[in-house]
Amino acid sequence: METLEQIQTRLAAAVPSAKVEILANDCAAGERSLLVDAANGFAVAKFLRDDAQLLLDYCSNVTGIDWPDKEITEKIKVKQTVDGVEKEVEEVKKTLRPGYLEVVYHLYSMTLKHGPIVLRLRTGNRADQTHLPSLTPLWRGAEFQEREVYDLYGVLFDGHPDLRRILMWDEFEGFPMRRDYLAPDDFEYEPTPHDEVLEAAKKHYPTEVKA
Amino acid sequence: MIEEGLKNELQKQGVYVTTLEDLYNWGRANSVWPLTFGLACCAIEMMAASMARFDLARFGAEVFRPSPRQADLMIVAGTVTKKMAPLVVRIYNQMPEPKYVIAMGACAISGGPFKQGYNVLKGVDRYLPVDVAIPGCPPRPEALIHAIMTLQEKILNQKLTGPDRPRHLNADVPGEFPVPVYGKHDLEPSKNPAVWQPPVIQR
Numbered sequence: 001m002e003t004l005e006q007i008q009t010r011l012a013a014a015v016p017s018a019k020v021e022i023l024a025n026d027c028a029a030g031e032r033s034l035l036v037d038a039a040n041g042f043a044v045a046k047f048l049r050d051d052a053q054l055l056l057d058y059c060s061n062v063t064g065i066d067w068p069d070k071e072i073t074e075k076i077k078v079k080q081t082v083d084g085v086e087k088e089v090e091e092v093k094k095t096l097r098p099g100y101l102e103v104v105y106h107l108y109s110m111t112l113k114h115g116p117i118v119l120r121l122r123t124g125n126r127a128d129q130t131h132l133p134s135l136t137p138l139w140r141g142a143e144f145q146e147r148e149v150y151d152l153y154g155v156l157f158d159g160h161p162d163l164r165r166i167l168m169w170d171e172f173e174g175f176p177m178r179r180d181y182l183a184p185d186d187f188e189y190e191p192t193p194h195d196e197v198l199e200a201a202k203k204h205y206p207t208e209v210k211a
Numbered sequence: 212m213i214e215e216g217l218k219n220e221l222q223k224q225g226v227y228v229t230t231l232e233d234l235y236n237w238g239r240a241n242s243v244w245p246l247t248f249g250l251a252c253c254a255i256e257m258m259a260a261s262m263a264r265f266d267l268a269r270f271g272a273e274v275f276r277p278s279p280r281q282a283d284l285m286i287v288a289g290t291v292t293k294k295m296a297p298l299v300v301r302i303y304n305q306m307p308e309p310k311y312v313i314a315m316g317a318c319a320i321s322g323g324p325f326k327q328g329y330n331v332l333k334g335v336d337r338y339l340p341v342d343v344a345i346p347g348c349p350p351r352p353e354a355l356i357h358a359i360m361t362l363q364e365k366i367l368n369q370k371l372t373g374p375d376r377p378r379h380l381n382a383d384v385p386g387e388f389p390v391p392v393y394g395k396h397d398l399e400p401s402k403n404p405a406v407w408q409p410p411v412i413q414r
Contacts (some may be wrong), residue, residue, distance in 0.1 A: 114272040168330065169294050176329050183329035184396045189412055191324075197327055208412065 001114040002053060004032055014051075015043045023120065029142060033104070033118035041121045042133040042159070048107060049119065051139050057116055059139035064149040065102040068126070068179045072097055100128045101155050105142070122153060126178070134160035150179035158207035231368045239283075239309065240366040241271040243359065246282035248302065252287025253316040253349040260352035270359050279305040284362070286355070287339075290318035290325060291332040293398050300338045300390045302393055308379030313358050314341045317348045324348075329396075337402040338388060340378075340401075 003012075004022045004091045011020050018040035023033045048056045080089045086193050101123045108115030123130045134157035136143045146157045147166040155173035165172065174181055185200075189208075191204055193201035201208070213228050218394065223226055251259055259266045261275060270317070276282040279302050285387060291299055314324050317323030325331035343358045350358075369377050378384045388406070391398040 040342065167294070170276075171393040173395040181329075186333075186397065186401060188333055189408065200327075205412070 001112075004034060004117075006047075007034070007054070008153070010051075011044060011047060014020055015040055016049050016079070018044050020044065031116075031118060034122050035109070035122065038121055038123065042135065045105070045119065045133075045138050046088050046136050048119070048163060054117070055109045055111045056109045056115065058108045058115075059105055059135065059142050060108055060116065061106040062135075062142050062145035062149060063104050064153040065104065066126070066153055066178045067099050067102060069099040070097045071095070072091075076189055091150050099200075100124065101130060101153050103132055103146075103149055107139075122162075126154075129154045130154055130157055133158055138211045154178065233367075235371065235384065236367050236369060240363040242274075243270075243272045243284045243311070243366075244274045244276050244282050245272055245286050246279055246306070247275040247277045248285060249288045250291060250295065250299075250303070251316075251318065253284065253288035256349045256352055257286055257288045257315065257355060260355045265352040265356060267356065269361065272359050279303075280307060282306050283296065283309065284311045284313065285339075286313045286315055287319040287335045287341075288315040288349075290323065291369055292330055293332055293337050294330070295395075296335075296338060296398060297390050299335065299363045300388055302388070303339055304387050305333045310379075311342045311361065311362055312339050313355075314344045315355060315358070316350055317346065320346065332398075332409075338391065340388075340406055341392070353377040355381065362390050 007095055007163075008020050011018060020035040021035040023035050025031050025033065040149075045149075048054050074093045074095070075090050076093050077088050078091045080084060080087055096164060105119040105121075106116045107119060108117075116206045121132050123132055132155055134142075134146055136146055136157070143161065144166060146160055147163060149155050150157060150160075150163055151167050152175055166171065168176065176183070187197075187200040187204045189205060190201055193206040213230070220229055242324055249255075259265060261273055267273050271282070279285075283306070286304055287299065303310070307404065312335070314320050316333070318325065319335050322331050322333040326333055332338075334343075343352050343361050343411075363375045369375075371377075371380060378386060385405075389400075389403060391400060391403075393399075
């Protein structure tokens with residue numbers, strides 16, 4: 001199979017308006033992925049599916065990731081002149097990376113027996129710009145998994161034939177897999193609490209749990 | 212009421228004496244028909260228990276009924292999610308009296324490993340009167356057979372008259388259990404106070 005760089009160059013010719021980025025991965029497998037802007041996501045996915053050298057005709061997995069707002073602290077060395085002497089001073093620079101929701105597609109080719117290609121799409125933010133193009137018209141198998149991503153993360157898929165909740169009930173409010181989702185506080189006594197459960201136990205049974 | 216010693220003595224002479232209560236309970240206890248109803252991996256063990264190797268038929272409980280109208284026993288085998296709970300209660304309401312509930316496995320008893328989650332009921336006893344609880348994750352088929360035997364013992368010891376008589380013979384006790392509705396984050400109500408109260412911790 002082609003490398004991601006080759007796919008990237010061919011994509012630049014096929015879908016000129018698309019912004020395609022190759023994301024590195026620090027984990028042991030080191031599997032890199034293609035990050036595509038939301039506006040051209042559908043066109044890029046269609047190219048990946050229909051291109052004769054790729055023919056990624058099988059979408060094995062769709063999942064979501066929630067990236068909340070994150071404050072990134074960097075240490076930068078800045079040259080400063082203190083008392084006429086030029087010195088290198090370390091400065092802490094804080095930048096706020098706005099949060100977003102990410103949807104990941106794992107694509108394989110059954111015809112050419114290769115894969116996976118990991119395709120990522122990101123929303124504008126986590127509040128009001130949570131629209132992404134649905135890839136269900138390209139891979140029918142993505143339908144239920146996109147519904148699940150909508151149900152648990154709140155990503156709105158444009159062009160999805162039947163976007164409803166799939167795991168939670170229809171009356172449910174909120175998106176439970178988001179990092180800031182707060183479940184109803186219905187803690188019950190637990191004989192051996194630990195971690196977050198221990199915190200809840202301290203709150204509900206202050207005389208019982210002291211540690 | 213006939214004395215136990217006299218009963219044995221008569222039996223040796225070929226005279227069998229019994230009470231209507233004993234006969235009635237003996238018949239019921241040896242023909243407990245469970246509902247074909249599984250929610251998670253515990254159901255696999257339930258199926259194994261009904262098959263030839265463990266052979267639940269020895270206890271008269273092999274006839275798994277696909278309709279709640281024909282079943283006596285609901286084996287809650289598996290995780291009861293909050294989405295599934297109203298349906299479980301509704302199926303239980305559709306079963307004719309006398310009916311019994313076995314909570315099979317950690318999830319059905321208490322929510323199991325999902326207890327602190329947002330989507331799993333912290334035990335089916337929040338809404339249904341559980342007769343026998345089997346611990347285990349999942350319990351072995353032997354444990355389910357033991358639960359059936361425990362239930363048979365319970366049925367055999369039920370008095371048909373008096374204040375402790377079972378629910379189906381007591382017109383004052385409601386036979387239907389309220390079905391919870393889906394709320395914004397949880398079921399409403401989140402438990403049936405007539406069936407379950409939070410335990411009081413005593414030291």
